[in-house]
Amino acid sequence: MSVFDGLKFRRVYSPIHNLDPRIKFIYVCAIFAAAMIFPELLPLTILFLIQIPFVILASVEREWLRSLRGAAFLATIIFLTNFIFSYFSAGMFNLEYAVATTLRFIVLVESFSVFFLTTSPDHLGLALEQTRIPYELCFAFTTAVRFVPVLAEEAKTIMDAQKARGLELESGNFLKRIRNYIPILIPLIVSAIRRSLELAEAMESRAWGATENRTNLYILKMRRGDFVLLAITALILAAAIYIRLFSTIPSFNDLLEGFLQTTRFLT
Amino acid sequence: MIEVKDVYFTYSNGVEALKGVSLTIKNGDFIAIMGENGAGKTTLVKHFNGLLKPTRGSISIDKVDTTTVSVATLARKVGFVFQNPDHQLFSETVQEEISFALKNFGFKEETTKKRVMWALNLLDLAKYRETSPFMLSGGERKRVALASILAWKPKILILDEPTIGQDYQQKEKLLQFILQMKAQRNTIIIVTHDVEFVAECNPRVLLMRQGKIVADGEAQKVLTDPEILAQASIVPPQITQIFLKLSDFKLPKEVIDIYDAREKLLRVLEKQPD
Numbered sequence: 001m002s003v004f005d006g007l008k009f010r011r012v013y014s015p016i017h018n019l020d021p022r023i024k025f026i027y028v029c030a031i032f033a034a035a036m037i038f039p040e041l042l043p044l045t046i047l048f049l050i051q052i053p054f055v056i057l058a059s060v061e062r063e064w065l066r067s068l069r070g071a072a073f074l075a076t077i078i079f080l081t082n083f084i085f086s087y088f089s090a091g092m093f094n095l096e097y098a099v100a101t102t103l104r105f106i107v108l109v110e111s112f113s114v115f116f117l118t119t120s121p122d123h124l125g126l127a128l129e130q131t132r133i134p135y136e137l138c139f140a141f142t143t144a145v146r147f148v149p150v151l152a153e154e155a156k157t158i159m160d161a162q163k164a165r166g167l168e169l170e171s172g173n174f175l176k177r178i179r180n181y182i183p184i185l186i187p188l189i190v191s192a193i194r195r196s197l198e199l200a201e202a203m204e205s206r207a208w209g210a211t212e213n214r215t216n217l218y219i220l221k222m223r224r225g226d227f228v229l230l231a232i233t234a235l236i237l238a239a240a241i242y243i244r245l246f247s248t249i250p251s252f253n254d255l256l257e258g259f260l261q262t263t264r265f266l267t
Numbered sequence: 268m269i270e271v272k273d274v275y276f277t278y279s280n281g282v283e284a285l286k287g288v289s290l291t292i293k294n295g296d297f298i299a300i301m302g303e304n305g306a307g308k309t310t311l312v313k314h315f316n317g318l319l320k321p322t323r324g325s326i327s328i329d330k331v332d333t334t335t336v337s338v339a340t341l342a343r344k345v346g347f348v349f350q351n352p353d354h355q356l357f358s359e360t361v362q363e364e365i366s367f368a369l370k371n372f373g374f375k376e377e378t379t380k381k382r383v384m385w386a387l388n389l390l391d392l393a394k395y396r397e398t399s400p401f402m403l404s405g406g407e408r409k410r411v412a413l414a415s416i417l418a419w420k421p422k423i424l425i426l427d428e429p430t431i432g433q434d435y436q437q438k439e440k441l442l443q444f445i446l447q448m449k450a451q452r453n454t455i456i457i458v459t460h461d462v463e464f465v466a467e468c469n470p471r472v473l474l475m476r477q478g479k480i481v482a483d484g485e486a487q488k489v490l491t492d493p494e495i496l497a498q499a500s501i502v503p504p505q506i507t508q509i510f511l512k513l514s515d516f517k518l519p520k521e522v523i524d525i526y527d528a529r530e531k532l533l534r535v536l537e538k539q540p541d
Contacts, residue, residue, distance in 0.1 A: 154354070160318045161355040163338040164347040165415065166371030183367070186357035190401060194353065 016058035016118045020226040021127040024115055027233045031111040034240040040249045041100040043240070047107050050236070051114060060117045067113040071106065078102050096252055121145045123220075130220055136209075143199070151192060158187045268293055269315055269423070269454070274324035276310055284310040286478035287324075294422070295452040297445065299465045299486065302475035303500040308458045309350075311475070312425050315456070316345040328423070343372055346421030350428040352412035356400040361392060364400050365415045372419055386414040389444070405432045423454040430461045442468055466490055466504035466523040474499045491521045 016024075035047055055064045079102040086094035125142035129135060159169070162183045169180050243249065250258070269292040276285040284307045292298060300308045313319040314326050317333040326333045328344060349355060358364040365386055369379040387393045390410045395403060400411050409432055416424070430438050445455055445468060459465060465472065465486055472489040474482035474496075482495045489495060491507050503511065510522045516535060522528045 157349070157351075158354045160313070161347075161349045163318065164316055164342050164349070165355065165368035166339045166342050166419075167367075168337065168339045168371070183355075183357045187354055190356075191353045 014058045015225060016054055019229055020220055020222055021119045021123045023226045023229050024119060027229055028111045028115045030233045030237045032108060034236060035104050035107045037240060037244050039100060041096050041252055042249055044100055044103045044107060048103060051110055054114055058118045063117050064113055067109065071109040075102050075105055078105050126216065126218060126220055135214055154191060155188055158184050268329055270327045272325050274321040274326060276319060277322045284478055288480055290480065292454060294454055296454050297449045297470040298456045298473060299470045300456065300458045300473045300475060301499065301501060306475040307478040308475055309427060312456060312458055315425060316347050317341040344421060345423045346416040347425045348413050348416050348427060352408040355412055356408060359399060360397050361395045361400050361411050364411055365418050368415060368419055382418045386418040390414045406437060424448060426457045428459055429457055430459060430464050438464060462501060462504050487521050487523050490523050
């Protein structure tokens, strides 16, 4: 469940938590776009590094590291497949390319993790509503987010219940192990569906959707910090596009060679 | 025999649920664990089949330390019926649901069939043999869950809130069944809030509060002591409440059984001149 932990919001107050979720989302999308347009290692490293100040400002280091650890397994698979396939497509192993692709994935996980760690589900719902997305959809979305920890808790209880009936999850070969999870998944899905029906009934009996024009107690407003982040986002995006279009990016190999040459020249 | 020695347990989120619990449960004991929400009742019983391991202290089942064996191994001896049946039902038919554990334990096919039929009949479920457990009512699902554990005849049976969602008749059957299990020298442990049910069963009562055992004794003693009960936020059974209110008439207060109450009342009434 470590991946979920990395996405779970905890109510803390920090300059990052107080930012407008819409701007944070635009920032995440900008990082996403920037990461997509560069296949090279150097800019991806920079993209990885510029997010660390955010993590420290929001003081979510521990949760953030946990989400990265959760992504480690997928990252390894991405690294290995790219490393091996680079041999088939180019005739030689390309370490730098494989590292870059992996880093791109990590940058994406990193930025989304920062976003979800510092944005409360309520804020998120509010942001969605104010972008004129129908309220039903916003509500469905925030409810889904909110129920993730509940479902994780339920999955644990179900595992306990089945273990108490002699189920050994860790036994047998690969296929058997997957089959072992059927007694966990079916009750989990069934109870999620049952819970959603109950929730719908409970909400309707409390007059959900009775008024056409809902108003909100809180309204999101842009403040100075939000404009600063917007400016930073624009800058990152502009710089990324400029560099992509008008300059060539040296690979780490080139950099290393250049460095060696200058030292040789100096001595 | 279950031996619990000075057990402490802290959940990973830092909640200290058990703070120094010690007790011995002998074979053939019938125990009701009571106490307010969050007192540590379920946490304690989850230690008995190894689902939780003590942070400090030790628990042994028939002299075997629970930290040294798997849950599946312990489960053969300790049957645990969870509170919510929906946390375990997954099969296409009631019959398959009940045979799940038997297959896990490696019972032979013929024995499995016999045991399934036995459990179905015991809990009045034979007519639902081929029905999907998801089509049954809440109370029936609860009985399927119970049957699926009884089928392998565990020596120690733990029931977490067995009376919830059961009507009077089913509660009565549950009581009969518990007494029958007890007569066969099985150990039964129930976790419950249902004071009336406990009063009717008259087991040994363990009262828990904030991770500690605050009272341990005969139901007739524990359930009639208003001070101890108040500590654990439990209201005495109705019949006891009447006797407590009538204490001016020099009536004994240790009454939890209706027949017993009747006799005691009659004795007082006979003494009164009209």
